[in-house]
Amino acid sequence: QVQLVESGGGLVQAGGSLRLSCAASGLTFSNYNMGWFRQAPGKEREFVARITSGHGTFYADSVKGRFIISRDNAKNTVHLQMGTLEPEDTAAYYCAADSRARYSSLRYSASSYDYWGQGTQVTVSS
Secondary structure, three states, rough: OOOEEEOOOOOEHHHHEEEEEEEEEEEHHHHHHEEEEEEEEOOEEEEEEEEEEOOOOEEEEOOOOOOEEEEOOOOEEEEEEEEEOHHOOOOOEEEEEOOOOOOOOHHHHHHOOOEOOOOOOEEOOO
């Protein structure tokens, strides 16, 4: 049974930083491409970042230069280091796992991902 468990969310002031983690189990983690998505109230779930099994990274334009995605295959964990946080970053953040290599827009589509965590809330106050 695959499980993805996010942690590290919380309340932070604008300009601050947070580090999210996602612990994976029940899958061969090193073979999976991992992603972070977020969903704010009343909005659709949106792509944030992706790291491939080969450690290639992709980011949404809105977070590029502020967020860094990384993975530790020895610990079956993916991280999202978030810096210079803005109130617009407030959302529930979800970790997801994708078993296939993707190209172009499929990298950023939630429908490409096989497994999802329950999410962790990030709230940025102004």
